Amino acid sequence: MNLERALLELIGTEEIEELELENVKVDVDELIFEIKRAAMAYQLAQAKQLPVSRTEEKKEVYAYTPPVKTYKGSVAEVCLGATKADGGTRGKVVKIGGQSTLYRFEGGHKNKPIVSFDVFDIPMPSFPKSLREFWGDVWEDPADWAKRAVKLGSEVVTLHLISTDPRIKDTPPKEAAKTLEDVLQAVDVPLIVGGSGNPDKDPMVFEKVAEAAEGEMLLIASANLDLDYKKVVDAAVKYKHNVLSFTSMNITDQQTLNRLLFDAGLPKERLVQDPTTGALGYGLDYTYSIIERLKQNALKGDELLQNPVFCGVTNAWAAREAWMNEPSWGPREYRGPLWEILTAITVINAGADGMMMLHPKAVKTVKNLLAAASGEDEGDGELRYEDWLGGV
Amino acid sequence: MAKISPLQIYKFLPGTNCLECGESSCMAFASALIERKKKIDACVPLMEKKEYAEKKEKLIDLLTPPVKEITIGNVVIGGEEVMYRHDLTYFNPTAFFIDVDDSMPRESLIEKVEKVRNFKITRIGQELTLDGIAIRSKTDDPTKFGETVLSIYENYYMPFILCSYNPEILEVGLEIAAERKPLLYAATRDNWEAVADLALKHGCPVVASSPGDIQGLADLVQNLSDNGIKDIVLDIGSYPGGKQFYEMNENLAILRRLAIEEREKLFGYPILGVPMVAWMKEKDAVKATMKEATLAAVQLLRYCDALILHSPETWSLLPLLTLRQNIYTDPRVPISVEAGARVIGSPDENSPVLLTSNFALTYYTVEGDLQSSKVSCYLLVVDTEGLAVEVAMAGNKLTAAGVKEALEEAKLLEKVNHKKLIIPGRAARISGEIEEETGWEVIVGPIDSSRIGGFLEEKWGV
Numbered sequence: 001m002n003l004e005r006a007l008l009e010l011i012g013t014e015e016i017e018e019l020e021l022e023n024v025k026v027d028v029d030e031l032i033f034e035i036k037r038a039a040m041a042y043q044l045a046q047a048k049q050l051p052v053s054r055t056e057e058k059k060e061v062y063a064y065t066p067p068v069k070t071y072k073g074s075v076a077e078v079c080l081g082a083t084k085a086d087g088g089t090r091g092k093v094v095k096i097g098g099q100s101t102l103y104r105f106e107g108g109h110k111n112k113p114i115v116s117f118d119v120f121d122i123p124m125p126s127f128p129k130s131l132r133e134f135w136g137d138v139w140e141d142p143a144d145w146a147k148r149a150v151k152l153g154s155e156v157v158t159l160h161l162i163s164t165d166p167r168i169k170d171t172p173p174k175e176a177a178k179t180l181e182d183v184l185q186a187v188d189v190p191l192i193v194g195g196s197g198n199p200d201k202d203p204m205v206f207e208k209v210a211e212a213a214e215g216e217m218l219l220i221a222s223a224n225l226d227l228d229y230k231k232v233v234d235a236a237v238k239y240k241h242n243v244l245s246f247t248s249m250n251i252t253d254q255q256t257l258n259r260l261l262f263d264a265g266l267p268k269e270r271l272v273q274d275p276t277t278g279a280l281g282y283g284l285d286y287t288y289s290i291i292e293r294l295k296q297n298a299l300k301g302d303e304l305l306q307n308p309v310f311c312g313v314t315n316a317w318a319a320r321e322a323w324m325n326e327p328s329w330g331p332r333e334y335r336g337p338l339w340e341i342l343t344a345i346t347v348i349n350a351g352a353d354g355m356m357m358l359h360p361k362a363v364k365t366v367k368n369l370l371a372a373a374s375g376e377d378e379g380d381g382e383l384r385y386e387d388w389l390g391g392v
Numbered sequence: 393m394a395k396i397s398p399l400q401i402y403k404f405l406p407g408t409n410c411l412e413c414g415e416s417s418c419m420a421f422a423s424a425l426i427e428r429k430k431k432i433d434a435c436v437p438l439m440e441k442k443e444y445a446e447k448k449e450k451l452i453d454l455l456t457p458p459v460k461e462i463t464i465g466n467v468v469i470g471g472e473e474v475m476y477r478h479d480l481t482y483f484n485p486t487a488f489f490i491d492v493d494d495s496m497p498r499e500s501l502i503e504k505v506e507k508v509r510n511f512k513i514t515r516i517g518q519e520l521t522l523d524g525i526a527i528r529s530k531t532d533d534p535t536k537f538g539e540t541v542l543s544i545y546e547n548y549y550m551p552f553i554l555c556s557y558n559p560e561i562l563e564v565g566l567e568i569a570a571e572r573k574p575l576l577y578a579a580t581r582d583n584w585e586a587v588a589d590l591a592l593k594h595g596c597p598v599v600a601s602s603p604g605d606i607q608g609l610a611d612l613v614q615n616l617s618d619n620g621i622k623d624i625v626l627d628i629g630s631y632p633g634g635k636q637f638y639e640m641n642e643n644l645a646i647l648r649r650l651a652i653e654e655r656e657k658l659f660g661y662p663i664l665g666v667p668m669v670a671w672m673k674e675k676d677a678v679k680a681t682m683k684e685a686t687l688a689a690v691q692l693l694r695y696c697d698a699l700i701l702h703s704p705e706t707w708s709l710l711p712l713l714t715l716r717q718n719i720y721t722d723p724r725v726p727i728s729v730e731a732g733a734r735v736i737g738s739p740d741e742n743s744p745v746l747l748t749s750n751f752a753l754t755y756y757t758v759e760g761d762l763q764s765s766k767v768s769c770y771l772l773v774v775d776t777e778g779l780a781v782e783v784a785m786a787g788n789k790l791t792a793a794g795v796k797e798a799l800e801e802a803k804l805l806e807k808v809n810h811k812k813l814i815i816p817g818r819a820a821r822i823s824g825e826i827e828e829e830t831g832w833e834v835i836v837g838p839i840d841s842s843r844i845g846g847f848l849e850e851k852w853g854v
Binding site for chain 1: 476477478493513515528529530532555556557603604610611614629630631633635637638641642645646649650653654656658666669671673678685686689690693702705706707708710711712714715717718719721723727753754779780782785786787788789824842
């Protein structure tokens with residue numbers, strides 16, 4: 001028999017307490033020798049195995065799972081516009097907000113951010129050159145302007161009734177409401193209606209506008225802490241509209257105003273927030289962090305901030321780098337739209353749900369990006385990333 | 393991630409208040425460490441005394457940011473501690489590398505590198521510049537790559553990225569430029585052993601590239617670090633559109649969340665973006681530059697610590713560098729300047745009085761424009777609660793009453809012998825109200841302060 005192997009097997013079995021050898025004639029010395037040898041061989045074998053098992057214990061192989069989190073709160077979904085079935089005349093409605101997670105990969109994003117062109121109720125000769133080119137021939141008539149905006153991809157149109165400002169034309173509220181009716185006739189997308197920013201006049205304008213567009217679920221832009229917000233809320237509630245809650249880059253003000261509007265009777269799913277958008281290079285960093293905080297606090301459960309965010313990306317054109325003819329900065333016809341695009345990308349990344357914009361090329365780029373970012377765009381075939389070394 | 397408090401750090405300091413570090417106490421030193429104003433080795437006792445060895449080790453561990461700092465040549469990337477800038481601040485701005493390749497004729501190669509080196513635009517007192525050159529092996533020919541690297545290496549002292557999947561080509565580049573510590577692009581699942589050898593031999597940081605595959609990236613980083621590589625940069629692939637863009641956009645957030653919030657060390661490295669992939673399917677240079685800038689902005693906002701761009705056009709780099717300046721501005725620094733009258737140049741009693749808001753960016757822009765137009769004047773800064781003029785107008789923070797208060801407080805009537813106030817063009821709406829309220833004559837200035845020089849010359853004769 002192979003004594004060594006037999007012993008090895010026996011020693012290797014932990015249950016053994018006693019070793020009995022029967023019918024085996026061996027010399028004692030030989031037996032001792034064999035046992036020692038076998039024991040050594042066994043230890044050696046164990047030693048060889050041990051480091052392997054130790055490393056396996058120490059170094060767990062990393063297995064990737066997406067870091068999905070759960071959130072206490074969620075953002076209200078706000079519906080802009082109303083179809084015939086809901087008491088309006090719009091061709092379709094547009095929904096914004098409604099997130100229950102911070103990131104899209106976490107599964108809680110049902111809507112993608114939207115883009116709205118700005119339309120003004122008077123010509124805007126002060127526009128930078130690259131904007132005059134696109135709008136100069138339609139700005140005499142807001143209805144024509146709105147039609148072109150829709151043609152160029154505006155999912156919602158924003159009509160700014162700035163001529164109502166006593167210091168501009170002091171257009172009476174009734175006349176302003178007529179302008180709105182013209183635009184409602186001209187296009188069938190949902191509308192955002194802005195005032196002039198005059199705190200005394202705006203509530204009066206909004207009252208008439210709300211009445212004239214009863215049931216259309218406009219977004220009235222805007223209520224703020226400096227005007228008679230109750231009047232604005234009353235009109236919105238009575239005639240079925242949404243309200244934009246506008247503050248100046250201050251989270252506490254945003255909470256305060258939202259609470260005041262809710263207390264005045266505005267339902268939660270009828271409020272959209274606008275914390276003010278600074279242009280790229282001119283305060284965009286504050287806007288960025290404020291929107292990030294609004295969205296994160298909403299998901300953490302702050303019930304006063306759980307509403308979609310709308311941004312006046314158009315403000316990008318206030319930056320001199322967007323419009324100034326400065327040869328050392330390169331041609332402004334490219335620089336300007338890119339200034340607006342980058343302002344938009346920044347607020348989108350922070351969590352904005354909608355943007356007012358002005359340059360058609362910027363809008364096209366941003367809409368393509370939004371489609372891709374929401375996984376809706378198939379693109380023009382797969383790209384083999386590795387090919388960039390030889391492919392450019 | 394929760395911020396580290398000074399108290400947490402203090403526990404690992406000697407606590408003797410020996411002042412050797414130059415701070416007023418150990419607690420003050422702890423704060424300085426958090427602010428990154430001081431480095432840990434400024435604490436001499438901690439570094440030298442054996443009794444503190446354990447504390448020192450723990451403190452180093454505590455202070456090591458979840459995203460490792462990596463140095464490429466002399467540019468530092470990574471080192472970030474938070475996902476969101478409002479939680480603390482971001483530290484090392486995304487580094488911009490401009491692409492050149494080994495098929496370029498020498499003349500255009502030098503022209504492009506010159507442009508990168510000389511690029512400089514001053515915005516609000518800061519110089520916006522580019523960080524380095526990415527040298528790409530397009531031909532896959534070691535000789536050509538060597539020539540290209542050499543002609544840049546000999547003439548320009550700038551940080552490099554050497555780009556090829558072929559270890560032999562990377563080696564040729566390293567033989568020339570290794571002492572500048574270039575970043576090696578890239579180790580992949582197929583070539584990592586050879587590239588790791590090169591990185592170790594020359595002590596260079598290396599990109600771990602695993603397009604679209606986070607598990608693959610983890611395995612690759614694991615292999616690299618098992619082989620002694622410490623300085624790694626992550627590459628999850630760059631895509632300008634389609635479903636691949638969607639995945640990239642989410643993956644970038646996932647990588648940083650895993651590194652910072654989940655403290656997964658395999659992803660605790662800076663991330664590289666290659667927005668120049670936008671050029672792969674776009675022949676038109678303007679359209680390609682536009683797409684590249686769009687992708688670069690997305691990647692900059694989604695945690696990329698270094699970018700490789702193809703276009704050297706100012707019209708696209710200026711917006712991108714401005715975005716970088718915005719995002720990497722420390723949010724803890726106040727956004728407003730003090731209200732009151734500022735003296736520009738050497739004004740006398742006939743000098744003009746101009747008005748602006750106390751929003752820091754507005755103030756510095758106006759001040760810069762006044763200085764460059766060499767006008768002597770008084771600049772009256774009104775408290776608009778830190779808002780720019782247009783925003784302040786919309787929010788009723790720039791009012792006639794506020795202007796009156798500012799004029800009186802600054803005692804301007806003791807300084808000038810006239811009552812003429814130049815207000816920003818964007819505040820034109822309230823010019824009448826200001827006149828009524830203050831009794832000063834109001835002159836509406838230009839919409840943008842860049843035109844202030846010509847305006848004053850015309851209206852004031854200065």
